[in-house]
Amino acid sequence: MSLDELLKRERSGWMKGDGPAADIVLSSRVRLARNLADTAFPPRLSPAAAAGVVERVQAALPSLSSALNRRFALFPLKGMSRLDRQVLVEKHLISPLLAKNDAAAVVLSEDETVSIMVNEEDHLRIQVLMPGLQLEEAWRLADAADDALSRVLNFAYSDDQGYLTTCPTNLGTGMRVSVMMHLPGLVLSQQAGRLLGALPKLGAVVRGMYGEGSEAKGNLFQISNQVTLGQTERELTDNLSSIARQLVEQERSARERLYREMRWQLEDRVCRAYGILTNARLISSDEALRLLSDLRLGIDLNILPHVPPQVFSDLVVATRVGFLQKAASRQLTPQERDLRRATLIRQRLQAR
Amino acid sequence: MSGQIMCQECGQRPATFHMTHVINDQATEVHLCEQCAREHGEFDFLLEPKFSLHHLLAGLLEQHAGAWALKSPTQKACPGCGLTYADFARTGLLGCARCYETFAGALEPVVRRVHGHTRHVGKAPVGREVPVAARIQQLRRRLQQAVAEERYEEAARLRDEIRQLEASQGAAGGASREGGPRSR
Ligand SMILES: [Zn+2]
Ligand SMILES: [Zn+2]
Numbered sequence: 001m002s003l004d005e006l007l008k009r010e011r012s013g014w015m016k017g018d019g020p021a022a023d024i025v026l027s028s029r030v031r032l033a034r035n036l037a038d039t040a041f042p043p044r045l046s047p048a049a050a051a052g053v054v055e056r057v058q059a060a061l062p063s064l065s066s067a068l069n070r071r072f073a074l075f076p077l078k079g080m081s082r083l084d085r086q087v088l089v090e091k092h093l094i095s096p097l098l099a100k101n102d103a104a105a106v107v108l109s110e111d112e113t114v115s116i117m118v119n120e121e122d123h124l125r126i127q128v129l130m131p132g133l134q135l136e137e138a139w140r141l142a143d144a145a146d147d148a149l150s151r152v153l154n155f156a157y158s159d160d161q162g163y164l165t166t167c168p169t170n171l172g173t174g175m176r177v178s179v180m181m182h183l184p185g186l187v188l189s190q191q192a193g194r195l196l197g198a199l200p201k202l203g204a205v206v207r208g209m210y211g212e213g214s215e216a217k218g219n220l221f222q223i224s225n226q227v228t229l230g231q232t233e234r235e236l237t238d239n240l241s242s243i244a245r246q247l248v249e250q251e252r253s254a255r256e257r258l259y260r261e262m263r264w265q266l267e268d269r270v271c272r273a274y275g276i277l278t279n280a281r282l283i284s285s286d287e288a289l290r291l292l293s294d295l296r297l298g299i300d301l302n303i304l305p306h307v308p309p310q311v312f313s314d315l316v317v318a319t320r321v322g323f324l325q326k327a328a329s330r331q332l333t334p335q336e337r338d339l340r341r342a343t344l345i346r347q348r349l350q351a352r
Numbered sequence: 353m354s355g356q357i358m359c360q361e362c363g364q365r366p367a368t369f370h371m372t373h374v375i376n377d378q379a380t381e382v383h384l385c386e387q388c389a390r391e392h393g394e395f396d397f398l399l400e401p402k403f404s405l406h407h408l409l410a411g412l413l414e415q416h417a418g419a420w421a422l423k424s425p426t427q428k429a430c431p432g433c434g435l436t437y438a439d440f441a442r443t444g445l446l447g448c449a450r451c452y453e454t455f456a457g458a459l460e461p462v463v464r465r466v467h468g469h470t471r472h473v474g475k476a477p478v479g480r481e482v483p484v485a486a487r488i489q490q491l492r493r494r495l496q497q498a499v500a501e502e503r504y505e506e507a508a509r510l511r512d513e514i515r516q517l518e519a520s521q522g523a524a525g526g527a528s529r530e531g532g533p534r535s536r
């Protein structure tokens with residue numbers, strides 16, 4: 001697989017729009033932070049030593065491939081264009097920190113479900129990204145990848161403290177489990193602040209906009225575990241799954257109530273969004289995100305039965321700046337982007 | 353005056369990005385305006401919640417640095433990577449696996465405060481056994497749950513298993529204390 005092919009492919013595995021509760025949970029992610037025992041952590045690594053880490057990860061790939069029965073390829077960041085790096089960030093395959101680092105590399109499985117960032121904050125960040133609410137499946141795959149790698153790489157680990165990480169906030173399991181949720185019902189019914197605000201008490205961290213008057217951001221929230229030490233991986237996974245399931249229930253009942261009590265306002269809002277998205281000639285990324293969220297709500301409530309649900313996650317990614325530029329194969333001015341974004345959205349929605 | 357919270361970075365715009373960590377009933381909050389959140393990368397939804405954790409750490413490190421400095425006035429550097437405690441306090445990042453031993457005394461309270469725990473109970477690399485203490489802790493949790501859910505047969509079985517492990521741990525611990533070579 002070539003990087004170029006992979007980058008032009010808009011739909012990563014996690015964007016397929018299927019999976020359990022996929023109408024509300026866009027994706028599930030598990031990531032494990034691992035370091036090599038005998039080498040300084042990335043922030044204190046010389047360029048030569050960093051290259052050595054990349055080589056050792058490269059040498060470990062056959063073990064990974066055979067254990068997971070998947071093909072993997074390693075792509076060094078050095079020599080990768082700025083645009084390609086941005087697209088990898090927009091596909092959620094690498095972090096902005098990694099994108100800036102010439103001594104780093106990224107390992108990708110062909111279906112983009114498994115990725116490994118090499119020389120990010122830790123030597124390895126093993127990541128599994130799946131559509132819908134599938135934390136347990138994601139954990140099982142991450143666990144298998146980690147086991148396969150630990151057979152050939154000597155990870156920094158102590159019996160008392162577990163996996164030793166560059167930042168002590170990741171110590172222990174080195175694990176961050178997260179879900180990305182679309183919660184327009186809770187935001188519209190003004191319950192998001194109360195419900196999400198209570199999550200830290202349950203061991204979860206929420207990122208997203210949920211203050212007053214902040215429904216503009218696509219109603220997307222990322223929820224992840226707060227601590228990494230003192231709980232088993234399974235406990236962390238189960239806890240977050242159960243939080244996500246409860247939020248799914250709350251979101252569903254909020255949508256039902258809204259539809260029952262404010263049907264015409266809701267239909268009006270959804271259909272106006274559809275109207276603008278199918279007619280606009282210029283559209284900013286913020287406006288697109290807001291209207292796409294309304295559109296997705298309308299699809300889920302069967303107000304727009306002819307629009308396929310995955311246009312939401314497809315377009316959320318495909319209308320981002322890096323993607324538009326990759327498709328155009330050049331840098332674009334802000335107005336060119338707004339023009340291309342609007343055109344792309346119209347095409348996607350009218351192709352049905 | 354409205355009850356709106358202002359951004360704690362710029363103090364200029366109302367905060368619309370909120371994040372709270374609650375550990376051991378102590379809350380650390382981060383409130384940012386959209387612009388500042390974006391600058392800190394907090395806005396890229398699927399990415400790591402880095403910024404707020406570093407905020408949390410920075411406060412803790414300052415708090416504990418004083419006590420640590422009194423105890424070890426030499427400001428020793430890590431033999432593995434040369435990192436000093438001052439470096440760590442500035443960045444919140446460690447330099448190598450040996451830093452965890454070098455700065456053990458300073459790290460312990462920080463780790464306890466961040467995680468509410470100090471002992472790993474999760475998985476181990478292939479070929480390394482999960483330590484007995486961790487296994488006991490895992491079993492104790494399952495026991496609690498079994499009792500709470502009134503699965504008494506399973507609870508009895510778990511209790512036996514825990515006793516057995518505790519006995520073996522006592523024996524092994526005693527042996528290594530008496531006969532085993534000391535690791536430094
Ligand atoms: Zn601000
Ligand atoms: Zn060190």
